[in-house]
Amino acid sequence: MKRLINNKTFSVLQIIxxxxxxxxxxxxxxxxxxxxNDHARGAGDIWWVDVPAIEEAYRELEQNLNVRLK
Structure with a gap:
């Protein structure tokens, strides 16, 4: 009986x-x-987008894709 009470208590604590x-x-x-408050960033902001190397790599990739699609 004591073990049953302990298991119920543990599962209630898990739920809480x-x-x-x-x-x-x-x-x-x-x-x-x-x-x-006037800034658009929040929990969904990707912090590494502002890194110059990432920005440059993205622009190069974007240019390569545009060249291939044309």
């Missing part, structure tokens, strides 16, 4: 923890404003 983690994730995704 999971709800807390999911609630926190949803809160961050929905309400994240980024750097400031």
């Amino acid at each position: 923890f999971l709800a807390l983690v999911l609630g926190t994730a949803v809160y961050i995704i929905v309400f994240d404003k980024g750097i400031s």
Whole structure:
């Protein structure tokens, strides 16, 4: 009987923890404003897009694809 109570308690704690983690994730995704309220960035922002080497590689890839498609 004691073991059954411990298992139920453990599963209730797991459910509470999971709800807390999911609630926190949803809160961050929905309400994240980024750097400031007038800035478009937020939880979905990809930080490495602003790296010059990545930007240059993307532009080269874009040019190569445009040349092949024409």
